[in-house]
Amino acid sequence: MNEIRQRLPRTREKRKGALTAFYGDSASLADELEKEEPRQRIRTYSETGDDEVIGAIRLLGRIHGSVTIIHGPPGCGAIKLEDELRAGGSPWLITNIEENDSILGADDKLREAVDRAYRTWRPEIIFILATSVVAINNDDIQSAATEKEDQFDIPVIPVFAAGFRSKTAVYGYDLVFHALAKYVLKEDPDALPLPAVNVIGTAGTRTNHIVKDLNGAGISYNNVVGGLTIAALQQSLNALASIAIDKDDSRYLLDWLEEAHGVVHLQETAPIGLAGTERWLLAAAGAGGSTEQAQAYIEEKQAAAAIGLKQQRLDGVSVFIDLPPEQAFGIAEFVEELGGEVAALSLTHADSSHVSRLREWAGRSNPQVLIQPGQPFEKINALGKLKPGLYIGLGEAAVWAARAGIAAAAVDSVDVYGFGGVQELAPLFAKALRNPSLSRYLSPGSTSYRAGWLSKSVNWHIKQEVK
Structure with missing residues (x-):
């Protein structure tokens, strides 16, 4: 894999033709992704969205025996970083780059942070996560990492996230795995299969x-x-x-x-x-x-699951599924197993690896596909036009569906995988349909978007890039 020799892996857009803005049916999206270079879309208006830095933090926080040093400035974003790292469990520090540091460099602060991380936690490995400011001022993270690795005799690994190279948060996972493959995971000729x-x-x-x-x-x-x-x-x-x-x-x-x-x-x-x-x-x-x-x-x-599922059917229910691609496709198939009809798939991104699944769904119900990471106004618009009977997604976004008067099932706290996942998901969907009280309570006049805004097409703010 020649990319390992490079400082950074290619973005998902370059490697897989990833799209983060789209509205159309499954067949049209599959056609688009099969092109050699899918035409990227841009938004003329965007609310929010996770970036590669957040993606990297999510993964780094799950690595046992590690400490993550976030090399960047303080600010309101630190609250989000704290949430992500606490969820993962590994300790972290932030170097608190200030205005002078962004101009003159913050190498000394970085070295001090590595020293403190080692003294406090004696970790197995230390990660240094670059951020957008560091990507611009070009601090020499690599030299600091090499120096401290020699001093403490543990891996000190730079992860060069910037926050603006890719529009997909999963690129942050690529950056972490690239750093591990490049600096840590080495072939051992004496290792047994x-x-x-x-x-x-x-x-x-x-x-x-x-x-x-x-x-x-x-x-x-x-x-x-x-x-x-x-x-x-x-x-x-x-x-x-x-x-x-x-x-x-x-x-x-x-x-x-x-x-x-x-x-x-x-x-x-x-x-x-x-x-x-x-x-x-x-x-x-x-x-x-x-x-x-x-x-x-x-x-x-x-056989054991079949008995319970007879009482938890979704026969004839139109379903809007709002999840990352692999979970969305998997839950969509389960919805059909329960007799439901998949009206739409709302995804964080889609790329060439998803073409076969999109073709499969094009031959079924050919659902609409909305790619809208962090854009609730597009989601609310689509929900209003499609009017599904059930929304399946994550808790924060499920609130929007409930406010639109749609029965909503949030899967955040559910282990969706395996046969145990079947036993958790089916009752969750059935309960949401049986108890629409919350949606009825929230829906009257509760949307924060004006009627004129919602009367536009779902993809009103999505334009193709001009090359």
């Missing part, structure tokens, strides 16, 4: 259900999910194959393991719903276990 499959998940991935399924199906696996460890990441180089819980988040690592170390990536969709979990477990078992044992386990779980 690992007779197991890498199970790879990233920031915020709940894994209790799928781990239980892996154990029940008798699959040998290297656990690279949820809270990551450097040891598990190092072992991943010698595994039989890799399978992802969410391919979008971990795509850079999956590609690098396959291209640089011959660890085959099992191209299976997320283990969500009955059929999705079955396919995923059988793919993993084919590389790291017994397909016969896995099949017996699957049949037992499917």
Whole structure:
């Protein structure tokens, strides 16, 4: 993988033709993404959205034994950074760059922060996360990292996020995995092959259900999910194959393991719903276990789930799904298993890796696809025009759906994966439909957007870039 020699990996836009602004049907989006260079869209108005720095923080916060030094200024953004790192659990520092530092450099502050991090926590590894100010003033992070690595005899790893190179937050995951591959994860000629499959998940991935399924199906696996460890990441180089819980988040690592170390990536969709979990477990078992044992386990779980699902059908309900791509496609398939109709998929981004799924959905209900990271005004507009019977998404955005008078199910606190996920998701959807009181209470006159604004087309502010 030649990118490892570079300071930075290419953005998702360059590597995969990622789009972060679009409104149309599934077939049209698939056509667009199949072009050699999809035409990028820009917004003439934008409310908010996570950037690559936030994406990097989400992943760094999940690496056990680490400390993250955020090399940047203080300010209101620090509240968001604190939320993300507390969610992950690893400690962090910020160098608090001030005006003079942004002009003259803040190398000394950075070295002091590394010293403090080492004295306070004695970590296994220290990450230095650059931010937009550092990307502009060009502080020599690499020299400081090399100096402190020699001093403390632990890896001190620069992660060169800027916040403006890519419009996709998942590029922050690419930056972290690139730094790990470049500086930390090295081939050991004496290491023995690992007779197991890498199970790879990233920031915020709940894994209790799928781990239980892996154990029940008798699959040998290297656990690279949820809270990551450097040891598990190092072992991943010698595994039989890799399978992802969410391919979008971990795509850079999956590609690098396959291209640089011959660890085959099992191209299976997320283990969500009955059929999705079955396919995923059988793919993993084919590389790291017994397909016969896995099949017996699957049949037992499917039979048990079928009894409860009879009472939690979505027959005829029109559903609007608002999640990152892999989760959205997986939950959409489960909605159809329950008899629901997928009216729209609202995604954070889409790229060439999603073409096959979009083609699949084009042949089903050909739902509308709205790509709108952090743009609630576009989402509210689409909800008003499509008028679905059920909204499925994350808590913060589900409030908008409830205010629009739509039954809303938030999946933030749900482990959506595996057969356990089936047992959690179906009752959640059914409960939202049975109890519309909150939506009825919030909806009358509660929208903060004017009627004139909402009367425009959903993609009114989305324009194609002019080259």
